[in-house]
Amino acid sequence: MKVYNSATRTKEEFVPLEGDNVRMYACGITVYDDCHIGHARQAIAYDMISKYLRFKGYKVTYVRNYTDVDDKIIARANQLGVNAVAYAEQKIRESEEDLKRLNVKDADRKPKVSECIPDIIAFIEGLIEKKHAYVSKKGDVWYSVMSFPGYGKLSRKDPDQLLEGVRKDLEEGKKDPRDFALWKSAKKDEIFWKSPWGNGRPGWHIECSAMALKNLGETLDIHGGGKDLIFPHHENEIAQSEALTGKPLARYWTHNGLVTIDGQKMSKSLGNTLTIKEALRKYHPEVIRHAMLSRHYSADVDISAKEFALSEKSLYYFYKTLGDIDAFLAANSPTSEKLTVCDDISANVKSGFVEAMDDDFNSSLAISHLFQICKFVNTLLADKKQPKGAVVVAFQRIRDDIGNAYAVLGLMQEPPGMFIRALNLKHLEEAGLTEEKVQALIEERATAKQKKDYAAADEIREKLDQLGITLQDSRTGTTWGLKLGALPEG
Numbered sequence: 263m264k265v266y267n268s269a270t271r272t273k274e275e276f277v278p279l280e281g282d283n284v285r286m287y288a289c290g291i292t293v294y295d296d297c298h299i300g301h302a303r304q305a306i307a308y309d310m311i312s313k314y315l316r317f318k319g320y321k322v323t324y325v326r327n328y329t330d331v332d333d334k335i336i337a338r339a340n341q342l343g344v345n346a347v348a349y350a351e352q353k354i355r356e357s358e359e360d361l362k363r364l365n366v367k368d369a370d371r372k373p374k375v376s377e378c379i380p381d382i383i384a385f386i387e388g389l390i391e392k393k394h395a396y397v398s399k400k401g402d403v404w405y406s407v408m409s410f411p412g413y414g415k416l417s418r419k420d421p422d423q424l425l426e427g428v429r430k431d432l433e434e435g436k437k438d439p440r441d442f443a444l445w446k447s448a449k450k451d452e453i454f455w456k457s458p459w460g461n462g463r464p465g466w467h468i469e470c471s472a473m474a475l476k477n478l479g480e481t482l483d484i485h486g487g488g489k490d491l492i493f494p495h496h497e498n499e500i501a502q503s504e505a506l507t508g509k510p511l512a513r514y515w516t517h518n519g520l521v522t523i524d525g526q527k528m529s530k531s532l533g534n535t536l537t538i539k540e541a542l543r544k545y546h547p548e549v550i551r552h553a554m555l556s557r558h559y560s561a562d563v564d565i566s567a568k569e570f571a572l573s574e575k576s577l578y579y580f581y582k583t584l585g586d587i588d589a590f591l592a593a594n595s596p597t598s599e600k601l602t603v604c605d606d607i608s609a610n611v612k613s614g615f616v617e618a619m620d621d622d623f624n625s626s627l628a629i630s631h632l633f634q635i636c637k638f639v640n641t642l643l644a645d646k647k648q649p650k651g652a653v654v655v656a657f658q659r660i661r662d663d664i665g666n667a668y669a670v671l672g673l674m675q676e677p678p679g680m681f682i683r684a685l686n687l688k689h690l691e692e693a694g695l696t697e698e699k700v701q702a703l704i705e706e707r708a709t710a711k712q713k714k715d716y717a718a719a720d721e722i723r724e725k726l727d728q729l730g731i732t733l734q735d736s737r738t739g740t741t742w743g744l745k746l747g748a749l750p751e752g
């Protein structure tokens with residue numbers, strides 16, 4: 263299995279520090295508002311990675327922190343006149359509900375800053391003792407960037423160049439403009455904790471170093487986060503942790519790509535923020551996961567209505583194929599006959615998935631394999647010359663392997679009928695129709711046909727077609743489906 267390591271900028275063979283145990287840490291959310299689709303991207307990426315590692319048989323301990331003490335949280339809580347930690351707690355609960363609906367499994371441990379203050383203080387004391395940090399008269403503690411020789415190694419920034427363009431008027435007590443705060447002395451009307459340097463609260467970067475050390479030890483196997491965190495956050499985590507322990511903080515640094523909306527960065531001022539709750543009101547959770555996972559986790563994703571529509575189309579096709587498999591299995595029994603097709607891919611569903619995912623968790627390739635599998639299933643269904651008992655054997659294998667493997671991506675986990683019905687109803691609503699109205703039109707068309715008024719019958723079919731609905735006639739009557747069910751292009 264290969265993992266792209268941002269620190270070496272190469273794909274490397276994945277070897278955990280200790281046997282099958284994987285210690286994984288991902289920087290979590292600063293909980294001051296509703297979680298948006300960018301948070302979903304990160305959570306889904308590391309959910310997929312941790313699930314795949316477990317699928318491979320590793321024993322994973324996954325830690326994802328919550329920043330519940332921060333300027334933005336304090337400002338928002340003060341505005342509302344509530345306690346900052348209690349406000350953050352409420353936002354944590356809401357974010358967990360959102361992520362649960364997206365089928366994101368909880369991390370094994372979810373430390374919060376407010377619960378780790380003694381660990382953070384002990385960490386800072388260690389850095390002061392080793393002369394990597396200093397205390398100002400005001401009671402702030404600063405990390406001395408130039409005391410750590412490896413500073414800039416992750417982001418490949420030259421510490422000398424970092425001096426260019428920085429503020430020359432230093433904050434009180436700060437010795438070098440590159441230094442960053444480990445502990446901030448309390449300001450008026452702010453939540454604070456007691457410390458050896460007076461009342462105050464931790465800086466942002468120190469929390470991850472302290473929580474990673476406390477929960478997972480000195481060296482992590484995988485450290486992750488959005489690629490916007492590489493500098494300064496992850497660079498500072500390395501400086502803090504490695505200065506204290508003398509050990510590498512992480513063996514593999516992974517970074518997920520970011521989300522834009524219609525080609526623009528998401529921001530409050532542009533008014534284009536898409537919260538998870540809003541996305542879930544419009545789209546099935548698997549549609550959202552598909553939109554994220556059909557790109558490699560390290561790639562940026564541009565989200566648009568068109569993107570979600572493509573994911574709906576793909577999933578509709580996959581589920582329709584699974585539904586057809588289920589119907590075929592219900593109607594036929596296995597035999598020991600052999601398929602006569604030369605490209606039987608039913609035995610390779612799982613191995614194809616593993617091969618894709620072993621290459622730096624390439625979920626995008628794994629999803630494109632699903633297209634090939636569904637194409638193959640539809641070919642078999644159409645090929646009346648194949649012995650039915652042999653098709654049953656192939657379909658059983660495909661059905662089981664899709665269910666098991668794609669659970670890692672959180673896809674194909676619903677009964678096909680339920681997924682299809684949910685999408686049908688959504689589509690009807692958007693087209694201003696109901697199931698009853700479609701049924702009435704089908705009956706109207708049948709009557710017209712009986713009267714040999716084919717023009718009227720065709721007109722009804724045409725009308726429905728324009729609304730994205732196709733009709734299928736058979737001996738037992740006419741059924742309808744969405745045009746989405748046809749094989750998507752590309």
Ligand SMILES: [Zn+2]
Pocket residue numbers: 288289290470487495499
């Ligand atoms: Zn972090």
